[in-house]
Amino acid sequence: MKISLNWINEFVEIHDYMTKPQELAQILTFAGLEVESIEDKSKNYNHVVVGLILDKKPHPEADKLSVCQVTTGQGVVHQIVCGAKNHKTNDRVVVALPGAELPNGMKIGEAVLRNVPSKGMLCSFDELMIDPHLPEKPQGIVILPEQAALGQPFSEYWGLDDIIFELKVTPNRADCLSHLGLARELAALLDRPLKENTNVFTNYSEEIKNPFSIDLPLNAEADCQAYQGIYLKDVTVTPSPDWLKKRIEVLGFKSINNVVDITNYIMLETGQPMHAFDAKKIGHEQVVIRHSEEGEPFTSLDGQNYILPQGALVISNKLQGDVLAIAGIIGGKDFSVTPETDSLFLEIANFNTSQIRKTSRKLGIQTESAYRFSRGVDLGVGAKEALTRACFLLAKYTGAKISSDIKSFSSQSAFKAPAKIALSVSFAQQKLGFKIEFDQIEDVLKRIGCLFSKDDSDAQTFWVTPPSWRFDIEADVDLVEEVGRLIGYDKIPETLGSALNLVPTGHQSEYLQITRLTDKCVQAGLCQVLNSVFVSQVKEQAFTNDQSLMNNLLGQRLGGPVYLINPLSNEENQLRTLLTLKMADLVVQNLRQGVTKGQLFEIGSCVTQSSIASAGPQAPIVGSGVGGGMGADSVTYLEIPHLSLALWGKPVQAWLNEPEIPPVLRLKEILFSSIQSWSGINIQVKKPSDRSLLPAFLHKGQSALIYYNNQSIGFIGAMHPLWMEENKIREPVVVAELSLKNFLLDSQIEEKKFMPFIKRPLVERDLALILGKNKTSQEVLDIMSAVFGPILQNVELFDIYEGEKVPEGYRQLAYRLGLQAEQNLKIMTDIEINALIQQLITQLKNELGAQLREA
Amino acid sequence: MTTIEQLKPQLEALREDILNAIALSKTRPVLYDVKVKYFGKSGPLTALMKETGKLSSDLKPLWGQLVNSLMQEVQNNYAQKEEQIKQIEIEELMSAQELDVTLSGVKPPMGTYHPLTIVTQQIVAILSRLGYSLRLGPIIESDFYNFEALNIAENHPAREMQDTFFVGPKHVLRTHTSPIQIHSLEKESLPLKVMGTGGVFRCDSDISHLPHFHQIEGLYVAEQVSMADLKGTIRFFVKEFFAKDLKIRFRPSYFPFTEPSAEVDCQCPICQGKGCSLCKQTGWIEIGGCGLVNPKVLESVHVDSKRWQGFAFGFGIERMAMIKYHIGDIRLLPENDLRFLKQFS
Structure with missing residues (x-):
């Protein structure tokens, strides 16, 4: 909110701060009223003063120029060469002296124009960037009236010697949304006194009858705490006087006419919004405050057409009649004050904050009035101040005669006396953490307008009644804040004291687990990314193609995606159900930036709806911290952490020939070892029998599903060739994603225990198998595990061969098996091992049609 | 009988031969041949030993001594030579295996933590030392947890302070991490000291605001809690986090869930209060908000506010990371450009 210091100075003496506004700003900021900016209106008019032309002669060498002798008082005369034509001797003018820098950026210095020295410039309105509010824009330099004092700074003369504070007023301090409030x-x-108000109006006319009656139906009472309807006759609507225009314009308001400007002025002064209707246009003499019906039409002051929803509070001219205004928000065009208006119906009211907020939000109308009403307007002193000041100005500047018959209404609850609050010195001391004297508390609370009385029975307790405008003060803690704020937060010492006397309970396990997984991924050489949770619904749908398939292969989730009701854009209108979409985008972005290779990971929550029927008010617990909330709308939400990996580009540009491992296998090993060392769990990859079960965005020939305990939890693979083509990518891009739900649910991620290791070397056996290309390595490994069980310590694939030596459609896989008896007690004999190998070969032959290659 | 004098020249001659042969050997096979030839089982030295038979019994030990000492000498000489040759051979081998070690090898990929993770973990570590235990919560919250329980009633003007994303009529994306406080107060016993962290959401996006950003906050509830202890807690945190003895100051402010409320400024860690571009020449930067828990919040979860008091404080993680790493543009954080991420390895 903008505040004029000149205006403030009318209520409290702050003239001494005009030269050091930063100090005043600091005082306000450290009282909780943050000053965001300070604008010195006069700074553009330094060295610009009122002058008088003593003499004007034509320039000896230029027809269009004149040479003027200009005095700025006290006998000082400046010779100034001027190009304008509208000035003459004895005119009072605006002189910019050397050193001035005008608002349009023009710098004034001493100059010589066609051999004639010139010390300054006579200014036009354009050069001063001032709108004089004249019907026709004046040409040439500014000619001031005779009253203008010689040598007076122009900023002072024109009322521009003001400093404007832009204040950030927190929602609790509605009382500071006016000059009087801030004063x-x-x-x-x-600790200075308030000046007395001189704009008091008493001259109400008994003769003038107020023709209007106010009707507030019972069902609208809760939304209108108070209403005053004032009738004004013999009004002359004209442009506002200069001082009024300047006052409101400097704060960003547009001058309309004297009536409207005065209502705005009073709002800025007292914080009380008011509205003036043209009394004749109301037509019917009964003003009704009621709720709107669905579909009622309304045209606002600024010409916007609205169809009202049901239940907005409106001012109407009779039951079911025209809507004169949306209460507290904006007036209607058809009832507004125009130059022809000669009588007014002036409304000074107080509306329910929630009602105003709701309606203003629903209709999307933000006005100064709605802003103040939605935060709360002082029903007590504020309304009275506003009435008397408004009538004073309207009578003075519009010639209005004001009926003494003010039609008013106020609900019983509105004017109930503010509650007394008990406050003890010890409570304030304990909360603030330092010693405060009784007298100090009394002093500061009285300064903010509280009534103060001591408790008869307890010398350390007193009763405090906050002033009507401080309706934010409701309890003892609010008073403690006031005491702390006014004494100064800098008085609060820094202690730790009792804050250390507590045995910690330990971090939530999900945080620890995720932190450890993050460590493992970083150790594996991956770079962590954090993407936004927002995705485009259209993009994600196109990417995944089949949402329910994705849900299945990422675990058993039930519902569809969660959409934002009020997204910032269609690019971000849904919460992600998988991480890979953003991850793939990120790879594209990095490649476009010339980052030719990289490997990334992200751990983040993915969100879906769940159609689990509501069983009670509690959210279904999907593990410690995994899962969302549930509420009255009986939709539950699932938030499941996922791990996503991406790898792109060639592995190394080495000068030695390294065997090139396909990227998808590189990523698989990174994933497996990270998960293994994190959780101790071995996950598997399997190609589904039906390729259509693979995610749509993956290369069907180079992708697989990830399994954990025979349940699909994710996928891994190279990106689809069409995706590569669309994004003009040639480097390989591989991705993987899996749900972490089962890992976090299972208590399997425990502390690792030391296992005695066997000190004898492994028994190694090599096996070269010829098998059909449609058979996967995983199938071979599964059979090996089944046959050997725990004695199979490791398996290494050391050769793959396809070519002349094997039949077409076949390939040869050579494995080195490391075997070891389960316990150190037993030594495996060759016979035992051979028997198992034989069994393995038979099973491989039967189940996969594999042949052992003859040595 | 043969005298020792008669045998001695033979011994001398043999000694000379052997030492010559050893000296002339350049490789280990040649040297080994010398060994076989001269002092193997059928070599001349063994033969000389057998000459003792020709000597009288009193001379036999003396002769034996002489031969043995020669044997000792040539064996030592041999061993020396063998060592010498080995040295030369190793040198030659190393010369043959000469490699330009300034060539580049294969760089292992270095993983990196996202700066927001680094900062979160640092803050968690510092607050852990003060006894705070970490709690997580869902990002979708009901109106109750995100607003009502925190003393932000429907149509409360404070809702304007937080532009909220709605996902259902009564469900929002949490606008702050404070709902975690409510979950903890509901579930855990008192006294209580917890911190919550995670992503938060506001429908507000411009040069200095992200719609999805991160917060961390602490909550302490006990029977007597004061602004002074809160100030001491934040001072400790600031000193640890910036590893500098920076001063802090409280500015009165307003949050519905705390009363009294304050904004926290700390001395600029760059210029330490002298004034620089980060702190806009003020010497101070705003780092977070705090206050004593509003009794209404405790009452909303049925905690006896006459008995229990609390304080709470919170920081924006993006802001802390930007201050710590001198990141000028907040949008670099969610952009995830590898050239950015790699700087935090």
Whole structure:
């Protein structure tokens, strides 16, 4: 909110701060009213003063120029060469002296124009960047009236010697949304008195009858705490006087006419919004405050057409009649004050904050009035101040005669006396953490306008009644804040004291597990990324093609995606159900930036709806911290952490020939070893029998599903050739993603225990198998595990051969098996081993049609 | 009988031969041949030993001594030579295996933590030392946890402070990590000291705001809790986090869930209060918000606010990372460009 210091100075003496506004800003900021910016209106008019032309002669060498002798008072005369034509001797003018820098950026210095020295410039309105509010834009330099004092700074003359504070007012301090309110705050902070109001109106006319009656139906009472309807006759609507225009314009308001400007002025001054209707246009003499019906039409002051929803509070001219205004938000065009208006119906009311907020949000109308009403307007002192000041100005500047018959209404609850709050010195001391004297508390609370009385029975307790405008003060802690704020937070010492007397309970296990997995991934050489959770619904659908398939292969999730009701854009209108979409985008982005290779990982939650029927108010617990909430709308949400990996580009540009491992296998080993060393769990990859079960964005020939305990939990593979083509990528890109739900649910991730290791070397056996290309290595490994069980310590694939020596459609895989008896007690004999090998070969032959290669 | 004098020249001659042969040997096979030829089982030295038969019994030990000492000498000489040749051979081998070690090898991929993770973990570590235990919570919260329980009633003007994403009529993306406080207060026993962290969401996106950002906050509830202890806690945190003895100051502010409330400024860690571009020449930077838990919050979860008090404080993780690493543009953080990420290895 913008605040004029000149205006504030009318209520509390702050003239001494005009030269050091930063100090005043600091005082306000450290009282919780943050000053965001300070604008010195006069700084553009330094060295610009009022002058008088003593003499004007034509320039000896230029027809279009004149040479003027200009005095700025006290006998000082400047010779100034001027190009304008509208000035003459004895005119008062605006002189920019050397050193001035005008708002349009023009710098004034001493110059010689066609051999005539010139010390300054006579200014036009354009050069001063000032709108004089004249019907026709004046040409040439500014000619000031005779009253203008010689040598007076122009900024002062034109009312521009002001400093404007932009304040960030927190929602609890609605009382500071006006000059009077902020002046009260400053009076308290600086411990200075408030000046007396001179704009008091008493001259109400008994003769003038107020023709209007106010009707507030019972069902609308809760939304309108108070209403005053004032009738004004013999009004002359004209442009506002200059001082009024300047006052409101400097704060960003547009001057309309004297009536409208005065209502805005009073709002800025007292914080009380008010609205003036043209009394004749209301037509019917009964003003009704009621709720709107669905579909009622309304045209606002600014010409916007609205169809009202049901239940908005409106001012109407009779039951079911025209809508004069949306209460507290904006007036209607058809009832507004125009130059022809000669009588007014002036509304000073107080509406329910929730009602105003709701309606303003629903209709998307933000006005100064709605802003103040939605935060709360002072029903007590504020409304009275507003009435008398408004009537004073309207009578003075519009010639209005004001009926003494003010039609008013206020609900019983509205004017109930503010509650007394008990506060003890010890409570304040304990909360703030330092010693405060009784008198100090009394002093600061009285300064902010509280009534103060001692408790008869307890010398350390007193009763505090906050002023009507401080409706944010409801409890003892609010008073403690006021005491702390006014004494100064810098008085609060720094202690740790009792804050260390507590045995910690330990971090939530999910955090520890995820942190450890992050460590493992980084150790595996992956770079961590954190993508936004937002995706485009259309993009994700196109990417995954089949949402339910994706759900199945990432675990058994039930519902569809979660959409934002109010997204920032269609690019970000859904919560991600998988991480890979953003990860793949990220690879493309990095490649476009010339990053030719990389390997990334992300651990993050993916979100879906769950159609689990609501069993109660509690959210279904999907493990410690895994899972979402549930509420009245009986939709539950699942938030499941996923791990996503991506790898792109050639592995190394080595000068030695390294056997090139396909990227998907590189990524698989990174994934397996990270998961293994994190959880101790061996996951598997399997090609589904039906290729259509693979994610749509993957290369069907180079992808597989990831299994954990025979349940699909994710996928791994190279990106689909069409995706590569669309993104113009030639380097290989491989991705993997899996749900971490089972790992975090299972208590399997325990501390590792030391296992005695066997000190004899492994027995190694090599096996070369010829098998059909449609058979996978995993199938071979599964059979090996089944036959040997735990004695199979490791298997290494050391050769793959396809070519002349094996039949077409076949390949040869050579494995080295490392075998070891389970316990150290037993030594395996060759006979035992051979028997198992034989069994393995038979099983491989029967189940996969594999042949042992003859040595 | 033969005298020793008669045999001695033979011994001398043999000695000379053997030492010559050893000296002339350049490789280990040649040297080995010398061994076989001269002092193998059928070599001349063994033969000389057999000459003792020709000597009288009193001379036999003397002769034996002489031969043995020669044997000793040539064997030593041999061993020396063998060592010498080995040295030369190893040198030659190493010369043959000469490699330009300034050539580049294969660089192992270095993994990196995202700066937000690094900062989160640092903050968690510091607050752990003060006894805070970490809690997580869902990102989708009901209106109750995100607002009502935190004293932000429907149509409360404070809702304007947080532009909220809705996913259902009564469900939002959490706008702050404070709902974690409510979950903890509901589930855990008092006194209590917890911290919550994670992603939070506001429908607000411009040069300095991200719609998805991260917070961390602490909550302490006990029978007597004061602003002074809160200030001491934050001072400790600031000193540890920036590893500098920076001062802090509280500015009165407003949060519905705390009363009194304060914004926390700390001395600029770059210029230490002298004024620089980070702190816009003020010497201070805003790092977070805090306050004493509003009794209404405790009451909303049925905690006796007459008995229990609390304080809470929170920081934006993006902001802390930007201050710590001198990151000027917040949008670099979610961009995940590898050239950015690699700087935090």
